[in-house]
Amino acid sequence: MGDTTTDFTEITYRVTDRIATVTLNRPEARNGYTVRMADELAAAFDRADRDPEVRVVVLTGEGKDFSVGADLSQGGFDFDPDTGPDAAWQEPAGRCSKRIFTMDKPVIAALHGSAVGGGLTITLSADYRLAAADSRFGFVFTRRGIYPEGASAWFLPRLVGMGRAMDWMISGRLFDAAEAEQAGLVHRVHDPAGLLDAAYALAADLAANTAPVSVAVTRQLLYRMSALDSPAPVHEVDSKLIASIGTNPDAAEGVLSFLQKRRPRFTLSPDKDLPDFLPWSH
The missing domain is CATH 3.90.226.10 (2-enoyl-CoA Hydratase; Chain A, domain 1)
Structure with a gap:
C-alpha cells in the first residue's frame, strides 16, 4: 500500500x-x-x-x-x-x-x-x-x-x-x-x-524486526538521559522498565518469535502503550 x-x-x-x-x-x-x-x-x-x-x-x-x-x-x-x-x-x-x-x-x-x-x-x-x-x-x-x-x-x-x-x-x-x-x-x-x-x-x-514501543523508549533514553552526570537516575528508569516485562506482550512475542525462528508480530503502539512512568512524558 x-x-x-x-x-x-x-x-x-x-x-x-x-x-x-x-x-x-x-x-x-x-x-x-x-x-x-x-x-x-x-x-x-x-x-x-x-x-x-x-x-x-x-x-x-x-x-x-x-x-x-x-x-x-x-x-x-x-x-x-x-x-x-x-x-x-x-x-x-x-x-x-x-x-x-x-x-x-x-x-x-x-x-x-x-x-x-x-x-x-x-x-x-x-x-x-x-x-x-x-x-x-x-x-x-x-x-x-x-x-x-x-x-x-x-x-x-x-x-x-x-x-x-x-x-x-x-x-x-x-x-x-x-x-x-x-x-x-x-x-x-x-x-x-x-x-x-x-x-x-x-x-x-x-x-520488520524491532518493537515500536521498545524503539520509542530506547531512542528517548539515549537522547534524554545519556548526558546526565550520574547513571543512578537512568538505572531507576531501567529498573521500572525491566520490572514491567512480565506484563508486556511484546516481550513475550520477542522471545517466542526468536525460539520459533520467525518474524515477530509486535502489537504495542507508541501512541497508546508507552509506559506512564517515563520522566520525559510528564
Missing part, C-alpha cells in the same frame, strides 16, 4: 510499506532551506509520528543535492524586520531538528551531494545518517558571518566529540564523506546509485 500526500509545496510526503519518505523538493534551488520548508518538515514528521501505519521515516532530497542550507531569497524570516521577533520565535532549522528529537519512530537521513549549514544541522537528531560517497558537508556559518543553528552546538559534540565539533564549526570548512564517516557523523557511506536502496533496506529491517 502507498499513500502520497499533496498538502505540501516544498517537500513531498509518501508512505509505502510502513516507511514514510520525506523529501526536500526544491531541486531548482538545490533544496535551499526556507521557513516554509521548515514548517512543512515539522508537520510531516508530526504526521509520521502520529500515523500507526508508519514505523520508520526516510529523509532525503530531490535532485543532485540534499540541501545547500538556508535560502533567504524567499523573503527572509517570518517576523517583521523592523520590530524583530517576539520571545516565542524559533529559528527554522531547529523547528525540524527538535521535532525529530522528540520522535517515537526512527529517522534515517540519506545525504547526497551538498549537505551544508542548515541543510546539515536539520539531520543531526536523526537516528541514522547514510551518505553517498560523493557527498560534501560543512558547518559553514563562520564563513558567512552568522551562527550555528538547529541546536547543532548541542547535537554535534555528542556525535563526534568536542574537538572535531570545534574544528568543523570554528573553521566552517567543507569535508568529504570519508572524514564524516571516520568521525561518526555518518554511519555508512554508499555508492551514490545505491544510497536510497541502502536507506530503505535499513528502514525495512527496522520495521
Whole structure:
C-alpha cells in the first residue's frame, strides 16, 4: 500500500510499506532551506509520528543535492524586520531538528551531494545518517558571518566529540564523506546509485524486526538521559522498565518469535502503550 500526500509545496510526503519518505523538493534551488520548508518538515514528521501505519521515516532530497542550507531569497524570516521577533520565535532549522528529537519512530537521513549549514544541522537528531560517497558537508556559518543553528552546538559534540565539533564549526570548512564517516557523523557511506536502496533496506529491517514501543523508549533514553552526570537516575528508569516485562506482550512475542525462528508480530503502539512512568512524558 502507498499513500502520497499533496498538502505540501516544498517537500513531498509518501508512505509505502510502513516507511514514510520525506523529501526536500526544491531541486531548482538545490533544496535551499526556507521557513516554509521548515514548517512543512515539522508537520510531516508530526504526521509520521502520529500515523500507526508508519514505523520508520526516510529523509532525503530531490535532485543532485540534499540541501545547500538556508535560502533567504524567499523573503527572509517570518517576523517583521523592523520590530524583530517576539520571545516565542524559533529559528527554522531547529523547528525540524527538535521535532525529530522528540520522535517515537526512527529517522534515517540519506545525504547526497551538498549537505551544508542548515541543510546539515536539520539531520543531526536523526537516528541514522547514510551518505553517498560523493557527498560534501560543512558547518559553514563562520564563513558567512552568522551562527550555528538547529541546536547543532548541542547535537554535534555528542556525535563526534568536542574537538572535531570545534574544528568543523570554528573553521566552517567543507569535508568529504570519508572524514564524516571516520568521525561518526555518518554511519555508512554508499555508492551514490545505491544510497536510497541502502536507506530503505535499513528502514525495512527496522520495521520488520524491532518493537515500536521498545524503539520509542530506547531512542528517548539515549537522547534524554545519556548526558546526565550520574547513571543512578537512568538505572531507576531501567529498573521500572525491566520490572514491567512480565506484563508486556511484546516481550513475550520477542522471545517466542526468536525460539520459533520467525518474524515477530509486535502489537504495542507508541501512541497508546508507552509506559506512564517515563520522566520525559510528564
